[in-house]
Amino acid sequence: MTRSEDRLTAAFLLVALVALFGGVLTGFFQAIEHAGVDVYPSTPIVKSYYHSLTLHGVLNVLVWTTFFICGFVPFLTTRALGTRLARPGLAWLTFWLMLGGLLLAAIPLVGNAATVMFTFYPPLKAHWAFYVGLTLVVVGTWLVTLNLALTWRAWRRQHPGERTPLAAFMGLVTFAMWTLASLGLAAEMLVMLIPWSLGLIAGTDPLLGRALFWFTGHPIVYFWLLPAYMSWYTLAPRQAGGKLFSDPLARTSFILFLVLSTPLGFHHQYTDPGIQIGWKLVHAFLTFAVFFPSLLTFFNVVASLESGARARGGRGWVAWFARLPWGDPSLAAQVLAMLLFAFGGIGGLINASYNLNLIVHNTAWIVGHLHLTVGTAVTLTFMGVSYWLVPYLAGRALWSRRLALVQVWSWFVGMIVFSNTLHRLGLMGMPRRTMIGAAPYVLPEWKALLPLVGIGGTLLFLSSVLFFLNLVLTLVASRAPAPAVPAFAEALSGPDHAPAILDRWRPWLALAVVLIAIAYGPTLVRLALTTPFNTPGLRVW
């Protein structure tokens, strides 16, 4: 590790991996609770099912993802540009700020003073340190955006007229999209939750809180997914022995994600009172619109993998799939993540469907869905990335490829069992975020399926243990030298074919802002003007 950027990436990854471990451990407790094994009376630290659930959600969907992304995306972006970060000092300050924020939030979180889930809907009232700490983490992500933007500008000065390399373009789009999208959460924290938790204002409002939360809460999913897509587009084709099918189509889909990711959060609030039906329908339309770039990604990535499999002798319309280099755990993880993500995408359309949402909203179906998206498309891809990134950063080869392959497949199988069962339980009306093992109303048809939640969850936990074991042994027991970082894939249709407007920022950012203003403006202005902030906070755990 000679580059300061490499040490920075390693620091972010270390925090991410520690968080993931805490998250999967608490997740395991919850899965076996559903299957009838209540471990909470004997767990240290973890006080209750709901304390466990809050830890699981915060550690896995907020900390693991965000810290991994803040390490991985600048790593790939600077390599693609062939430069260093413009402000290495700022980058380290960012890391310490985010770690400080995380530790501040962790004090009440671990101490059961912030058992409010990762959605922290007011008037559930956590300790102020939880809100302040998470806000510092978000501010840190903005500093990453700033650093990437400055780095790109410096590169642009030296390379006028050149196309931005694809991976760098994608990294910049990811952080630009996120920075715009995170303004809702920032407003909720700064205007509502922090002053309220400090006792500066007396009351709060659940509806405005939820509207601001979901302003950020849906696009945050794309903040997690787009870095996985970066790997699928710019590295996986080459890992598969092929080329990226179309660079212009990849840029187009990312620009569409930049524009369309945010103005659609009301599809999480279809069943909320206090938001006009017409605006809910507008957000339904826009959610279907963002399905379009997802389909473009699906085609482009699969076509790229196919080019690799055919170069390796694969034939037929479908049979080429078997000729992918399945012995490479990094690629196998990503391809399996893509397979399950197809079902996650289809399920997402059902959630977004204005009327079908009434069947699935807040049921176990949603939990099944989230585990296919962030729990597999994102997490299994990041695990696959870790299989080359951690050895590179450690300067040693991966301890065992075979163990890694077992891990990747056991995650895939475990997730099929776990997620399919939760989807079915949701359709049978089982609520999410509920200590089902202790509920007095468990229906017989749920009872028949609940053991599968425990089995799937246990498989996932064992898989994650293999993952951590392999990484730890890489650090302490591996002697072979580190392999090179995977090279960026060439494209069959290269960047020169992409329209020049795709490299411009202002029109797309302006379009994104206009769409957000149209979709959210009237409702947020109405709520801001009419909300009385008269709901008192409560600690009910």
Place this chain on the structure above:
Amino acid sequence: MATRKGTTVYLYELAWILPSFAIPVGMLVALVVTAFGAGIHLPGLERRIDPTKVAETPPFDKPGLVELAPGRYEVRMTAQIWSFAPREIRVPAGSTVRFWVTSKDVVHGLLIPKANVNLMLLPGQVAFAEARFDTPGEYLMMCHEYCGIAHHTMAGTVIVEARR
């Protein structure tokens, strides 16, 4: 760009992009037709209520079931940690029930899976849903949003009695 047209990549892209555009549009049309054709109604803008004065505010000062007309009922319900009031509702089969619900403390939910009732109950907001109960039997109703340490005990029943 000119050189790109006619290449294999370009033709494949086109063959994918057009249906990729048509599929979401087609599904959206199907969605709107079925939602409005079947009269499916999401909660909308109802009215605000002072969450600290629910017990004094009509109609929530007297939670319970009211018969509006034969076979047509209205239930005025409050949600609070960790119960619904009323906890049990009895109606004859074939009844239509209008639910007016609000929360007295934190965010709750109301889920009646077999009647497709799915509502968020927010302090400060009155929520509305309408459901028809045709088949006699017990319909489980649950809180489906985390509302504290005993969230999993917050439930009730709609009992639909066979008409004699």
